Amino acid sequence: DTGVSQDPRHKITKRGQNVTFRCDPISEHNRLYWYRQTLGQGPEFLTYFQNEAQLEKSRLLSDRFSAERPKGSFSTLEIQRTEQGDSAMYLCASSLRTGGPRSYNEQFFGPGTRLTVL
Amino acid sequence: GENVEQHPSTLSVQEGDSAVIKCTYSDSASNYFPWYKQELGKRPQLIIDIRSNVGEKKDQRIAVTLNKTAKHFSLHITETQPEDSAVYFCAASPGSNDYKLSFGAGTTVTVRA
Numbered sequence: 396d397t398g399v400s401q402d403p404r405h406k407i408t409k410r411g412q413n414v415t416f417r418c419d420p421i422s423e424h425n426r427l428y429w430y431r432q433t434l435g436q437g438p439e440f441l442t443y444f445q446n447e448a449q450l451e452k453s454r455l456l457s458d459r460f461s462a463e464r465p466k467g468s469f470s471t472l473e474i475q476r477t478e479q480g481d482s483a484m485y486l487c488a489s490s491l492r493t494g495g496p497r498s499y500n501e502q503f504f505g506p507g508t509r510l511t512v513l
Numbered sequence: 514g515e516n517v518e519q520h521p522s523t524l525s526v527q528e529g530d531s532a533v534i535k536c537t538y539s540d541s542a543s544n545y546f547p548w549y550k551q552e553l554g555k556r557p558q559l560i561i562d563i564r565s566n567v568g569e570k571k572d573q574r575i576a577v578t579l580n581k582t583a584k585h586f587s588l589h590i591t592e593t594q595p596e597d598s599a600v601y602f603c604a605a606s607p608g609s610n611d612y613k614l615s616f617g618a619g620t621t622v623t624v625r626a
Contacts, residue, residue: 428612435618435619436618437517437602437604438557438614438616439616440613440614440615443613451613486556490612492612499544499545499564501547501559501562502547502559502614503559504556505556506555507556
């Protein structure tokens with residue numbers, strides 16, 4: 396499978412624990428995004444990388460959340476001291492930026508990591 | 514920031530009929546409007562997109578229209594088939610950031626055989 400992959404697919408944790416998710420984008424893609432999706436809602440933007448640089452973080456991303464993309468390839472999203480409100484599907488997407496600043500390129504989504512905080 | 518509203522939240526159609534989903538957006542500078550289809554338990558997948566320099570785009574049974582003046586865009590599915598049953602999301606990309614997508618809440622489409 397050459398698409399975006401995410402690991403784990405499911406994570407159940409107790410409130411207060413730390414969790415880390417991994418995303419492997421399509422290999423030649425230089426952009427990587429994290430979204431969060433709750434039941435009955437569309438994905439909400441969390442953060443974005445251009446290569447290894449994190450260029451924007453949503454206000455949804457509290458200080459307990461941190462994301463990295465150390466070598467411009469895979470990315471990790473860590474949630475510290477999880478809360479029940481963190482329960483959601485965490486989606487990763489990647490795209491290949493081409494052309495000028497106004498060139499929009501399809502974002503390919505991974506299967507997501509479903510987090511349940513008890 | 515950008516606010517995207519999507520209607521209806523659920524849509525049931527008879528096989529062979531057409532389905533229309535409408536979205537409005539708030540940021541007049543938005544320039545890119547993709548539509549994603551998400552089947553139960555699967556990842557969102559792009560089905561069609563439109564840029565602000567065109568008013569309509571068609572791909573087989575799927576078409577999207579854009580009215581920049583009114584800040585709304587619509588998805589049209591003709592000759593619906595059971596495999597069209599899914600959740601459909603519209604999205605908009607704010608003009609100042611050409612990468613971040615703001616999604617609508619989704620429309621659950623059920624095609625009755």
